[in-house]
Amino acid sequence: MIRRPDNPDLSATIFEIERYATEDGPGIRSVVFFKGCNLRCRWCQNPESQSPRPxxxxxxxxxxxxxxxxxxxxxxxxxxxxxxxxxxxxxxxxxxxxxxxxxxxxxxxxxGERMPLDAIMDELRRDKAFYEQSGGGVTFSGGEPLLQAEAVHELARRCKAEGIHTAVETAGHLPWAGIAGLLPRLDLLYFDLKHIDSEAHRAYTGVPLDIILGNLRRASECFDNMIVRIPVVPGVNADAQTLERMFAFLAGKTRVKRVELLPFHRLGLAKYEGLGLSYAMAEVDNLGKEQCRPFAEIGGAMGLSVQVGAEGG
Ligand code: SF4
Ligand code: SF4
Incomplete structure (x- = not known):
């Protein structure tokens, strides 16, 4: 096989590399958070992820x-x-x-800082022993990591070449080519789904739904190890009717088998204030796991494996 030489000039804008993470894939992981997102979800817990700039x-x-x-x-x-x-x-x-x-x-x-990919890889390699002992690896998240597609593709290629388990989390509002080219380099794909109604999706996230649904369906057809993540947000989608429609789409129109329901938590409030931004969900109560279990049963009855909370892949 001809190995493409590493490009020493490639870099990425990231806002954190979290070590010893356990909720974004199997085992102990390092999660690279890319800066910049093309959605504006009203409940976003990481407002610092939205702007592509530091x-x-x-x-x-x-x-x-x-x-x-x-x-x-x-x-x-x-x-x-x-x-x-x-x-x-x-x-x-x-x-x-x-x-x-x-x-x-x-x-x-x-x-946020611009980091050369070589420096990111050096950071990720520090915990290789933990990945190997725990069945863990690396997850690329954000923000929307695939807005920096070239960097993510190259990092995934390098991780794969070193035998590091590699996952990506995307919201999927991108050209299909950016996702398709990455799949051969991945071990696990998290695909976020926020709503099933087009108008509501646009109102709550700022973008239409059709591209996301199309990409989700296509990804499920050509990549087996995929988990759909649904943030369950009061006043947005935390009702049986909406979630039933979301599960029906996944069970009927895709080959998705696994779903995670992520209960809303008002964690981002101090960050919004620190950036001088207003937080639309400041008055909304947190949602408990117990409140989401009946929703999981709805998906389970449709043949999906639905767990409440992010418990790794
Ligand atoms: S707020 Fe002013 S001092 Fe602080 S980084 Fe920006 S330009 Fe520099
Ligand atoms: S006013 Fe507050 S944020 Fe500004 S320099 Fe003083 S302690 Fe720091």
């Missing part, structure tokens, strides 16, 4: 209101906005890092 994140609970960030910013991008605190205007910020360096209390950080 951003300044502010942590109000650490802030002493010394105002040094305002004083040192060369772009006049930091403003005190009550009751949020010292918020950065992303339109003005030039990401110089001066406010981060000036903040003695660690209340400011730049989230």
């Amino acid at each position: 951003q300044v994140m502010y942590h109000k609970q650490r802030c002493t209101a010394c105002r040094r960030c305002v004083e040192v910013c060369p772009a006049e991008a930091v403003r005190e906005i009550a009751p949020l605190g010292f918020i950065t205007d992303p339109e003005k910020c030039v990401l110089c890092g001066a406010c981060v360096d000036a903040c003695f209390s660690g209340a400011r950080e730049i989230v």
Whole structure:
């Protein structure tokens, strides 16, 4: 086999590499979170994943209101906005890092960085022994990782060449070619599905549904190890009627066998505030696993294997 040489210039914008993760695939894993997403789900728990650019994140609970960030910013991008605190205007910020360096209390950080693929692979290799002992590996998530398709394809190729179990999680609002070319390099594919009604999908995520459903169906036809993830969100899809329609599509129109229901959790609230964004779900109560079990039974009755919560692949 002719091996394509590694491209040392390739890089990706990521906002975290989480080590020792156990909820995004089998075993112990490293999860690479890519920055940038083409959906705007109202319940998104990682608002820092949405913009493709690095951003300044502010942590109000650490802030002493010394105002040094305002004083040192060369772009006049930091403003005190009550009751949020010292918020950065992303339109003005030039990401110089001066406010981060000036903040003695660690209340400011730049989230996201451009990393060469070689550096990402070095990071991933650190835990190879854990992957091997636990049956784990690496998961590429986001954001939408496939918006940086070339980087993900290349990382998956390198992982595969080193015998590392590789998974990707996608929301699927992409040209089919970006997904199809990746499948031979994957061991596991997580495919998110948020709603089954086109108008509702557009209202809650900002994008239409047809491309996603088409890609989901095609992926299920040519890739066996696939898990559909459904975030179960009060007021959006957390009702038997909507979930029954979603299960009926999966059971009747695709070859999907496994589904995970992920109960809504209001985890992202502080991050929205730290980025100066409003959170549409700030007043919505968390959903418990027990509340989702009756929904799982609906899917089970249609022949799907439905589990509540992300418990690995
Ligand atoms: S420099 Fe840090 S502690 Fe001081 S006002 Fe800005 S964020 Fe708060
Ligand atoms: S990173 Fe630089 S430009 Fe951006 S808010 Fe901080 S000091 Fe201002």
